[in-house]
Amino acid sequence: MEEVVNIINAKVWLRRKLTEAGISIVGDRIAKVGKDSNLLKANRVFDAGGRVVLPGFIDVHTHLRDFELSYKEDFSSGTAAAVAGGFTLVLDMPNNRPPTTTPEVLKARIQKAEGKLYCDVGFYATPKSPDQVRDLANSGCIAMKIYMARSLDGEKYSTEKEIFDLIKATSSFGITLSIHAEDSKMIRKVGDAPSPNLHAKAHPVKAEENAIEMAINATRRSHGKVNICHVSSLNGLSKIKRAKEDGVDVTCEATPHHTILTNEVFQKFGKIAIVEPPLRSKKHTEAILKGISDGDVDILATDHAPHTLEEKEKAQPGFPGLEIALPVFFTLVKDGLLPLHRVVDAFTIKPARRFSLDYSGEIDVGRTANFTIIDLKGEKRIDQENFFSKAKFSPFNGMVVKAGVYATFIRGKEIFLNGEIVSPAGVGKVIHGKICR
Ligand code: DOR
Ligand code: ZN
Numbered sequence: 001m002e003e004v005v006n007i008i009n010a011k012v013w014l015r016r017k018l019t020e021a022g023i024s025i026v027g028d029r030i031a032k033v034g035k036d037s038n039l040l041k042a043n044r045v046f047d048a049g050g051r052v053v054l055p056g057f058i059d060v061h062t063h064l065r066d067f068e069l070s071y072k073e074d075f076s077s078g079t080a081a082a083v084a085g086g087f088t089l090v091l092d093m094p095n096n097r098p099p100t101t102t103p104e105v106l107k108a109r110i111q112k113a114e115g116k117l118y119c120d121v122g123f124y125a126t127p128k129s130p131d132q133v134r135d136l137a138n139s140g141c142i143a144m145k146i147y148m149a150r151s152l153d154g155e156k157y158s159t160e161k162e163i164f165d166l167i168k169a170t171s172s173f174g175i176t177l178s179i180h181a182e183d184s185k186m187i188r189k190v191g192d193a194p195s196p197n198l199h200a201k202a203h204p205v206k207a208e209e210n211a212i213e214m215a216i217n218a219t220r221r222s223h224g225k226v227n228i229c230h231v232s233s234l235n236g237l238s239k240i241k242r243a244k245e246d247g248v249d250v251t252c253e254a255t256p257h258h259t260i261l262t263n264e265v266f267q268k269f270g271k272i273a274i275v276e277p278p279l280r281s282k283k284h285t286e287a288i289l290k291g292i293s294d295g296d297v298d299i300l301a302t303d304h305a306p307h308t309l310e311e312k313e314k315a316q317p318g319f320p321g322l323e324i325a326l327p328v329f330f331t332l333v334k335d336g337l338l339p340l341h342r343v344v345d346a347f348t349i350k351p352a353r354r355f356s357l358d359y360s361g362e363i364d365v366g367r368t369a370n371f372t373i374i375d376l377k378g379e380k381r382i383d384q385e386n387f388f389s390k391a392k393f394s395p396f397n398g399m400v401v402k403a404g405v406y407a408t409f410i411r412g413k414e415i416f417l418n419g420e421i422v423s424p425a426g427v428g429k430v431i432h433g434k435i436c437r
Contacts, residue, residue, distance in 0.1 A: 002027040003043050005412060007371070008036045010048035013055060013348075013363055016341055023053065025369040028411035033365060046414070048373055051406050055348040055363050056088030056370025059322065060143075060178070060355060061229060061253060061301035064090070064121065066112065068097040073306040073390050076425050078322075079118040081304065081389035083416040085322040086372040086405040089120040089360055089431065090304075094145050099152035100125045102132075103139035110140055110430050117428025118415055119408070122357065124178065128155045130169035137173045140432040143355050144170050144177050145229075148211050149184035158184045163218040171224030174434070176355055178227045181211035181236070182277060193315045196266035200278035208277055209235040216243040219250050227354060228252040230303050232277040234287035241296045251298040251354055256321060256328040257395065259288045265395050273395040275305070276317040292346065293338050299354065300329060300346040306391035320389040324382055324396045330374060330403030347372075357431065369412035375404045388421070 005025045012021040014033060024032035024040040032040055064078035073081075082090045092109070094100035100109060106125050113121055122142030127133045133144070146157045146166065157163050163179070170177040186207035190198050212228055216239060219226040231237050231252045240252050263279045273279060291297040302325045305318025312319075326347075332338040352361025359368050384397040408416040415423045 004031070004040050005044045005046060006039045006042035007046045007048055007053060008039070009050055010053045010373075011050065012053045013344055016345070018052060023363070023369075025412040028369055030363065030365055030367050030369050033363065052374050052376060053363070054344055054372045054374060056360050056408070056410065057086045057326065057347045057372045058351040058357060058360060059087045059090040059302050059304070059325070060227075060299055060351045062090035062092055062304045062322065063095070063306065063318070064092040065096060065306060066109070072308060075113045075116040075121070076118065077388065077390045078304070078306070079121065079428050080421055081320065081322040081387060082119045083408040083410070083421065084388045084405065085302075085324070086326045086374065086408055087119055087322060088370040088372065088408060088410050089122065089357060090322075091122045091124055091142055091355065094124045094126040095147070095152055101128050101153040101155065103135050106136060106139045106141055113430050115426045117430070118421060118423070118425055119410060119428040120431050121428060122355070122431040122433070126152050126155060127166065127169070128153055130165045133166070133169040133173060133175070137175060137433060140430070142357070142431060142433045144175055145180070146177065147180040148215070149180070149182040149187050149207070160214040160218050163215055164222050167218055167222040167224035167226060171222060174356070176225050176227050178229050179215050180229045181215050182207045183210040183214070186210055193271075193313065196271060196274050197263070199274050199315055199317075200263055200280070203276060203278045205233045205235050205280065205284070208233050209239065212236045212239045216240070216248055216250055219243075220246070220248045225249040227299070230255045230258060230277060230301065231288065231297070232258040232280060233284045237287055237291045237296060241291075253299040253301040254288050254292060254297040255301060255303045256325045258285065259292065260285055260328065260332070261395055269395040271312050271315055272319060272393050274312070274315050274317050275303070275319060289332070289337065292342055295342060298346065299351045300325065300343065304389070306389055308391070309393060312393065319394055320387060320391040323387050323389065324394060326372070326374065326405055327382065327401035327403050328396065328399070330376065331401045334376060334402045356434070369409060371407070371409040372405065373407040373409070375406045376402070378402070380404065
């Protein structure tokens with residue numbers, strides 16, 4: 001007989017709103033949702049203490065690293081950070097060492113990850129050319145990702161034509177192509193270890209705007225589907241909004257840092273705050289915040305990008321995000337700056353639909369019992385020392401937040417509870433994309 005667990009005394013996210021209800025879990029699935037008194041007879045009861053139970057959060061933009069970059073993060077530390085941040089599924093980015101550009105590397109990542117994960121993981125891969133898409137897709141990746149201004153392994157996707165040809169291939173297999181949109185022609189060279197201001201100047205708004213325009217044109221002409229990673233500017237977001245109105249199948253992500261941190265934090269955090277695309281002025285953060293509020297931003301994503309402190313001194317871009325994203329966005333909800341449904345949707349149903357991860361994303365009978373249980377009472381300061389990530393620094397350090405993760409359930413089991421990981425690694429599974437042929 002499979003164990004029956006009841007979650008009681010909860011406010012549950014059902015059909016896009018919060019309802020006082022309980023959940024019966026049988027094995028790894030949701031068997032019943034209803035009044036606590038109507039739940040199944042349980043072997044075990046989890047009292048949510050009146051907290052909010054949301055569908056398991058998905059992060060479509062995580063750099064788990066591992067392999068030769070294990071000193072920055074590895075599959076266990078990265079997914080530990082994920083469950084501590086309320087995520088039940090993350091998608092791993094391809095800019096690894098070795099890069100995820102061949103079926104062999106992709107398969108090696110899948111194999112090594114099995115048994116080491118605290119949450120579910122799907123993998124991105126970068127095709128070296130459009131004719132490699134089929135083999136990569138059939139080797140188990142969930143989605144594909146390109147950098148327009150950078151090459152991981154000799155590939156080049158910096159012109160509209162190159163992107164068009166690739167989208168034709170990815171879309172014919174039903175794959176969403178994620179694009180880091182910065183126009184290489186507009187990125188200025190700066191010396192080693194630039195200051196954050198100089199680094200930001202080298203990555204102007206125009207670089208993002210041009211690249212997004214190219215990506216949109218390629219998507220329109222190819223009738224494909226594209227997701228723009230971490231949009232960071234008013235100009236870029238406006239282009240995406242207009243393209244959607246024209247019927248182009250384009251979505252976009254926004255990160256916590258591009259939503260609330262401006263280049264003013266460079267003074268306090270120095271090179272820690274260097275990231276690509278860079279932090280910009282208030283005009284742009286306000287546009288991203290409004291875009292989330294209006295639903296023009298589809299997906300919230302962390303761009304969790306761990307490095308060592310020595311590497312940050314050399315201006316390597318990025319910082320960890322898995323453990324601050326939920327507290328930051330729900331603080332914005334509590335402060336009345338974002339509607340609750342936008343934030344929940346952008347972490348659950350929207351990424352699930354965009355990347356065909358629909359085993360998760362909603363609370364309903366028959367679905368996998370993945371939940372993110374959050375605390376909306378009290379305040380605390382973000383403390384980088386408490387991160388499960390190997391990267392214990394953040395430009396959000398010290399910020400007062402009014403929300404936190406209480407528990408993370410994966411397939412019916414608590415993995416993270418009240419500040420601690422309460423399950424051995426290996427509960428997380430690798431999620432494979434559909435085989436295409
Ligand atoms: O800031 C960033 N860090 N932007 C990227 O595009 C890559 C990422 C990383 O891998 O560190
Ligand atoms: Zn990234």
